[in-house]
Amino acid sequence: MASKKNFSRNFHLMNLHNKLYIRTLINLIMQIYLGIMDIIEKYYLDPIRYGTGYNVVNTLTYAVILIIVAALLLKLIEKLKIKIDKKFIFALLPFMIFGGTTRALVDGEILPHTPLLITPGIYFTIAILTLCCIAIGLFLRRKYDFNRILLFSGSILAGVNIILVVINIETIKPLLITSGLVLIIMMPIYLFTLKFETFLNGNLYLIAAHVFDASTTFTGIYFYNYWEQHVLPSFLIGVTGAWIMFPIKIFIVILALYIAKDIEDENVKNFLKLIIFILGIGPGTRNLSRIIMGV
Structure with a gap:
């Protein structure tokens, strides 16, 4: 018991x-x-x-996501045997404009504020749309030029957004200021490349893309009381002023190009250039679209 x-x-x-x-x-x-x-x-x-705006945590997270997605896209492009050259990069330009204008139109509540159209969802949306157009281009490339198909399909998407932006324009002064700044800053760099043969020759469009982005940032902050959303640029602008974006962006692009010049694989080298181009055109297009719409 x-x-x-x-x-x-x-x-x-x-x-x-x-x-x-x-x-x-x-x-x-x-x-x-x-x-x-x-x-x-x-x-x-x-x-x-x-x-x-952004903070250190989400900035680092989005950066990691970007790196992972970029690596996967490079593998996919190599598997599909797509040649990455300047023609391919410029064929994707309309998709960059589409992405930038989409974000601006969402900011202005002209397009719905949905997870697929805001960061980071917008990156996946643009990537999927671009991949769909690439798939169409690959399917039709026996009859038509692959890059032209990309350019055409991307232009349709970008064209719709550009029409929406134009309809909602409040002022074109930011466009004039930005264009003037890009011209003034790029002219001496262009003249330098005419006189000296360096790794910058043939890559001025990459510097111009980031000068364009810096110009929209400077215009928005200096003339229209906008503020920088990204963590590090916001800190630097707060310490020195919006002008600091010009030397920083030019330096970073030149440094990236200097490092890239020794990469033997042309596809990898040009893919890096594609990423650099996207990171200049995309944000710059969004900034300019927002400012001219008064968003």
Whole structure:
């Protein structure tokens, strides 16, 4: 009898211990879950909801996502045996304009504020649309020029957005200021490449893309009281002024081109140039579209 009672008591204690263990484990899981949700709310969702710009956490996250997606896209392009050259890069220009104008139209509430049309969802949306057009181009390339198909399909998408932007224009002064700044800054760089043969020759369009982006940032902040959303540029602009974006962007592009010149694989080298081009044209187009629409 004593043995049976001891067994029953031990079983009861073990039951209580297991219940306490399970309850503690559930509480721990809930605390971790709530902590993760708080981080997601604070660093990812709130900046989107309230338009407070980027922070260190979401900036690093989006950078990692960009690197991973870029690596996967390069593998896919190589598998599809697509030649990445200047023609291919410029064939994708309308898609960059489409992406930038889409973000501006969402900012202005002309297009709906949905996860697929805001950061980071917009990057996947543009990538999927571009890949669909690439697939069409590959299917038709026996009869038609592949890059022309890309250019044409991208131009349709960009054209619709450009019409929406034009309809909602409030002033063209930002366009004139930005164009003037790009011309003034690019002219001496262009003259330099005429006189000296360097790795910059043939790559001026990449510098111009980032000078364009810097010009839209400078125009928006200096003339129209806009503010920089990205973490590091915002800090530098706060310390020195919006003009700092010109030397920084030119330096970074030149440094990237200097490093890229020793890459033997032409597809990899030109893919890097494509990424550089996108990172200049995309944000610059968004900035300019927002400013001329008064968004």
